[in-house]
Amino acid sequence: MPAAASLRLFGLDYSTHEIGGSLIVHADCFEWMGRIPEASVHAIVTDPPYGVKEYDFDQINKRTNGRGGIWRIPPSFDGHQRAPLPRFTALNDRERATLRRFFVEWARLALRVLRPGGHLFLASNAFLSQFVFSALAEGGLEFRGEIIRLVRTLRGGDRPKNAEEEFPGVSSMPRGRYEPWGLFRRPMPVAMKVSDCLRAHQTGGLRRRSNGLPFEDVIESERTSRAERSLADHPSLKPQSFLRQLVHAALPLGTGIILDPFMGSGSTIAAAAALGLASVGVERNPDYFKMAKEAILPLSQRPVQQEPRLLSSAQHITPSPTAGR
Numbered sequence: 001m002p003a004a005a006s007l008r009l010f011g012l013d014y015s016t017h018e019i020g021g022s023l024i025v026h027a028d029c030f031e032w033m034g035r036i037p038e039a040s041v042h043a044i045v046t047d048p049p050y051g052v053k054e055y056d057f058d059q060i061n062k063r064t065n066g067r068g069g070i071w072r073i074p075p076s077f078d079g080h081q082r083a084p085l086p087r088f089t090a091l092n093d094r095e096r097a098t099l100r101r102f103f104v105e106w107a108r109l110a111l112r113v114l115r116p117g118g119h120l121f122l123a124s125n126a127f128l129s130q131f132v133f134s135a136l137a138e139g140g141l142e143f144r145g146e147i148i149r150l151v152r153t154l155r156g157g158d159r160p161k162n163a164e165e166e167f168p169g170v171s172s173m174p175r176g177r178y179e180p181w182g183l184f185r186r187p188m189p190v191a192m193k194v195s196d197c198l199r200a201h202q203t204g205g206l207r208r209r210s211n212g213l214p215f216e217d218v219i220e221s222e223r224t225s226r227a228e229r230s231l232a233d234h235p236s237l238k239p240q241s242f243l244r245q246l247v248h249a250a251l252p253l254g255t256g257i258i259l260d261p262f263m264g265s266g267s268t269i270a271a272a273a274a275l276g277l278a279s280v281g282v283e284r285n286p287d288y289f290k291m292a293k294e295a296i297l298p299l300s301q302r303p304v305q306q307e308p309r310l311l312s313s314a315q316h317i318t319p320s321p322t323a324g325r
């Protein structure tokens with residue numbers, strides 16, 4: 001793990017806070033990613049504002065006041081009050097073009113800061129992933145597939161609005177049962193093999209699971225628990241049980257730095273800390289930055305089932321039973 005002093009270099013002249021092997025930075029990631037040294041992080045694991053505007057300050061105010069904007073209360077189907085979700089179907093053509101520009105520009109910055117062969121895991125949703133993923137590819141990142149997080153979401157499945165009784169047997173969209181995460185890589189230098197990339201940059205591949213089996217692209221997950229929500233009241237908090245599997249896979253040799261440039265309340269940073277991995281988180285909203293300062297340590301201490309264990313390098317190179325087939 002890099003010494004705290006080398007992580008501190010990522011603070012530049014921003015307000016920062018250190019928690020164990022992690023550094024968090026209060027900054028706009030577009031500006032920050034343009035200023036840190038090139039090729040300085042090994043992986044990015046992040047959950048961006050995938051509709052771009054839902055975390056704009058005016059939208060967050062509208063969410064707090066419960067009026068207008070992109071955040072809507074989903075229809076109740078069991079009598080319980082629901083938390084607001086961003087309604088992405090409300091994006092118009094102009095907003096979709098903005099989304100594309102946002103992610104193309106951001107992908108170019110991700111290319112700049114990632115080491116060659118470094119992986120990027122990026123949360124999306126079933127409705128917007130086609131736009132977001134193609135923008136990242138246009139920005140120069142290599143598309144390596146998707147990770148499907150199987151989770152019962154509260155999206156979709158509703159009867160046609162204002163005609164529920166007329167069409168009781170119809171739903172406008174499927175009820176969401178998965179969350180797609182784009183998997184990308186900064187292209188390796190031409191003709192470089194994964195083994196050479198691992199030696200030169202400690203990147204290029206994905207870390208196998210603790211049992212020696214490969215990391216898989218479908219992960220059975222859960223909704224974020226009440227216990228974790230009570231530690232970090234962020235609208236998009238992701239569960240530790242899922243994020244720990246991603247950060248474990250993101251560093252193929254178990255060494256290096258993971259970046260979350262849209263950190264929110266710091267759940268990715270907490271997942272990295274739980275596994276003893278070094279990470280840097282960036283958040284521009286002062287309230288969420290403060291929340292992260294307080295939430296990262298207790299989130300990292302939450303026990304989860306099937307905790308990934310870091311393998312020694314010797315275990316790492318043991319061929320799997322299916323090798324060579």
Ligand SMILES: C[S@@+](CC[C@H](N)C(=O)[O-])C[C@H]1O[C@@H](n2cnc3c(N)ncnc32)[C@H](O)[C@@H]1O
Pocket residue numbers: 027028029030047048049050055234236237238261262263264265266267268282283284285288
């Ligand atoms: C979807 S949330 C991530 C939440 C996170 N997964 C968690 O568990 O708390 C996206 C976050 O990115 C932040 N954000 C949006 N634009 C940003 C920017 N340009 N630079 C840094 N943070 C930004 C938002 O304030 C929001 O907290």
